[in-house]
Amino acid sequence: MFDLGFTCGIIGLPNVGKSTIFNALTSAKAEASNYPFCTVNPNLGIVKVPDERLKRIAGIINPPKTTPTTLEFLDIAGLVKGASHGEGLGNQFLGHIRNVDVIAHVVRCFDNPDIAHVESSIDPKRDIDIVNTELILADLDTIDKRLDKTEKLIKTGDKKAADTLEVYKRTKEALNGGQPARVFKGPKDEVLGELNLLTFKPLFYVSNVDEKQLRCGRYTESVKEIAEKENTEMVVICGDIESEIAELDEEERDVFLHEMGIEQTGLERLIKVGYDLLNLITFYTTVGSELRAWTIPEGTNARSAAGKIHSDMEKGFIKAEVVAYRDFLESGSLTSAKEKGLIRLEGKEYPVKDGDIIHFRFNP
Ligand SMILES: Nc1nc2c(ncn2[C@@H]2O[C@H](COP(=O)(O)OP(=O)(O)OP(=O)(O)O)[C@@H](O)[C@H]2O)c(=O)[nH]1
Numbered sequence: 001m002f003d004l005g006f007t008c009g010i011i012g013l014p015n016v017g018k019s020t021i022f023n024a025l026t027s028a029k030a031e032a033s034n035y036p037f038c039t040v041n042p043n044l045g046i047v048k049v050p051d052e053r054l055k056r057i058a059g060i061i062n063p064p065k066t067t068p069t070t071l072e073f074l075d076i077a078g079l080v081k082g083a084s085h086g087e088g089l090g091n092q093f094l095g096h097i098r099n100v101d102v103i104a105h106v107v108r109c110f111d112n113p114d115i116a117h118v119e120s121s122i123d124p125k126r127d128i129d130i131v132n133t134e135l136i137l138a139d140l141d142t143i144d145k146r147l148d149k150t151e152k153l154i155k156t157g158d159k160k161a162a163d164t165l166e167v168y169k170r171t172k173e174a175l176n177g178g179q180p181a182r183v184f185k186g187p188k189d190e191v192l193g194e195l196n197l198l199t200f201k202p203l204f205y206v207s208n209v210d211e212k213q214l215r216c217g218r219y220t221e222s223v224k225e226i227a228e229k230e231n232t233e234m235v236v237i238c239g240d241i242e243s244e245i246a247e248l249d250e251e252e253r254d255v256f257l258h259e260m261g262i263e264q265t266g267l268e269r270l271i272k273v274g275y276d277l278l279n280l281i282t283f284y285t286t287v288g289s290e291l292r293a294w295t296i297p298e299g300t301n302a303r304s305a306a307g308k309i310h311s312d313m314e315k316g317f318i319k320a321e322v323v324a325y326r327d328f329l330e331s332g333s334l335t336s337a338k339e340k341g342l343i344r345l346e347g348k349e350y351p352v353k354d355g356d357i358i359h360f361r362f363n364p
């Protein structure tokens with residue numbers, strides 16, 4: 001009946017531009033000022049996910065209303081060394097990260113002697129290490145507590161506990177070696193997923209640059225190296241410019257971007273990368289006057305997908321009429337897709353594919 005939102009948490013050292021980026025993203029007015037810890041209360045904002053396919057479908061069927069899917073952003077207070085042991089806003093900070101689905105790690109890549117840096121110099125690699133180390137330390141705490149519990153379970157003869165213990169031990173070893181739990185993404189997902197470790201969440205880097213760095217990129221290079229090593233993404237953004245762009249109305253913005261020769265704003269890239277890392281898929285519905293995009297985890301079946309829209313549609317599910325995005329595009333209209341036999345009738349177990357355009361038949 002309602003959309004269960006996914007959240008991207010914005011983290012990083014104090015004064016690196018998190019709130020500036022958050023404000024530009026949401027045009028909400030979180031307080032951005034040259035003062036470490038100005039974001040004491042986390043701020044939540046909802047943004048539209050840029051969607052090329054949605055635009056193209058809309059271009060063909062011209063619906064009166066188009067509704068994109070959304071992603072929530074949480075602006076989290078700056079973290080400092082020792083946060084995992086309660087320094088700064090330590091526990092509060094880590095608690096907020098625990099609730100997000102994906103992490104945008106903002107790294108300061110702009111020189112500006114007027115704006116204080118907690119470590120007194122610009123050094124992206126050092127900054128990233130500080131933040132990641134705190135997350136790893138917090139996870140080690142979690143693992144240690146669980147290890148104790150699991151060892152007790154083994155003594156009571158719990159066979160499954162032995163396997164779990166093995167996974168925990170290996171994860172602990174990796175964390176001790178400075179690696180995030182994320183390196184175990186894959187077969188052990190369930191065991192580790194249940195622990196809700198901070199370093200198990202998908203993370204990408206955001207290099208916050210000034211205009212000088214946009215051209216030369218000495219700082220961003222070192223962030224990029226780290227991102228590549230960790231097999232993740234990096235987005236370069238100029239917080240200051242993005243907040244100016246965010247103030248423009250849509251038409252002015254398009255003209256401005258066109259003149260600058262930019263297709264997509266840094267913010268749009270940031271949202272897209274965050275959304276993509278969640279490993280979700282999008283399907284589309286055209287009901288009445290509204291074309292709408294919906295987000296579901298990969299592998300969701302047609303019946304549950306219908307439930308995303310309304311619980312009655314899930315309960316009374318009969319069939320799903322499905323056309324693949326490509327087929328729709330090539331046909332040029334739903335009518336023509338139907339004539340060509342490209343609209344399939346699928347049952348409740350059909351795993352919805354990314355890009356499917358679906359009409360659900362149900363008993364109201
Ligand atoms: N030159 C320059 N200054 C920036 C940029 N982004 C942010 N700033 C400035 O840096 C200062 C801190 O920005 P905030 O966005 O409040 O930083 P924050 O990371 O949210 O800080 P905390 O909430 O205290 O952890 C402000 O004075 C911003 O104007 C940028 O891209 N370039």
Ligand SMILES: [Mg+2]
Pocket residue numbers: 018019020031037038039075076077078
């Ligand atoms: Mg802030």
